[in-house]
Ligand SMILES: Nc1ncnc2c1ncn2[C@@H]1O[C@H](COP(=O)(O)OP(=O)(O)OP(=O)(O)O)[C@@H](O)[C@H]1O
């Protein structure tokens with residue numbers, strides 16, 4: 387199938403969260419096309435709906451109404467099992483709180499998605515080491531997450547997202563728990579990876595400073611795109 391120029395297309399997407407029988411309208415009628423092969427940034431205040439939106443695009447959650455196409459797949463047509471296979475195949479995730487497995491070393495955390503995909507051992511080793519090299523962590527491969535700094539942990543998480551060569555990387559406020567210097571370094575690393583690998587990124591932030599460096603900026607406010 388030919389690829390469209392869009393990594394994700396949302397049509398009239400709404401999401402209402404239920405909390406103690408109270409409906410919270412997190413996203414209201416969002417229609418947006420997000421280009422493929424770019425570094426796309428969603429910027430918005432706390433509570434504006436960024437995580438809700440990224441979780442829908444990442445098929446971690448389903449919309450209350452509307453239609454979502456991701457990597458040219460209509461997500462409505464997939465059941466729960468097919469959605470998790472689809473995620474494992476096509477999408478890498480990077481989170482604000484790193485979400486590394488504490489009992490696995492840096493190497494093993496990066497290897498994990500390849501074990502799920504049953505990548506053969508020789509190929510796995512080459513991929514893990516070359517990806518850890520890309521994020522500048524070859525000197526720390528045997529350390530556990532609690533032996534790494536915040537910036538280094540986020541580099542492990544980037545390598546883990548990247549190692550399976552996904553079409554799309556979703557990064558939900560990946561710099562929010564880092565100091566200014568580390569935030570800038572992590573953003574630069576992602577921009578350079580995007581540039582060299584041509585992987586599509588969808589990145590969210592509340593930090594207006596980040597918007598100076600990027601081409602594709604979407605503003606989100608009160609659950610709507612401006
Ligand atoms: N699981 C949930 N149950 C109930 N309400 C929720 C849930 N998740 C999010 N919300 C509400 O939906 C709205 C959007 O939340 P969301 O987490 O998407 O915002 P955000 O832009 O990611 O914020 P932040 O920058 O603080 O991470 C908020 O009003 C939030 O309280």
Ligand SMILES: [Mg+2]
Nearest residue numbers: 436437438559
């Ligand atoms: Mg959020």
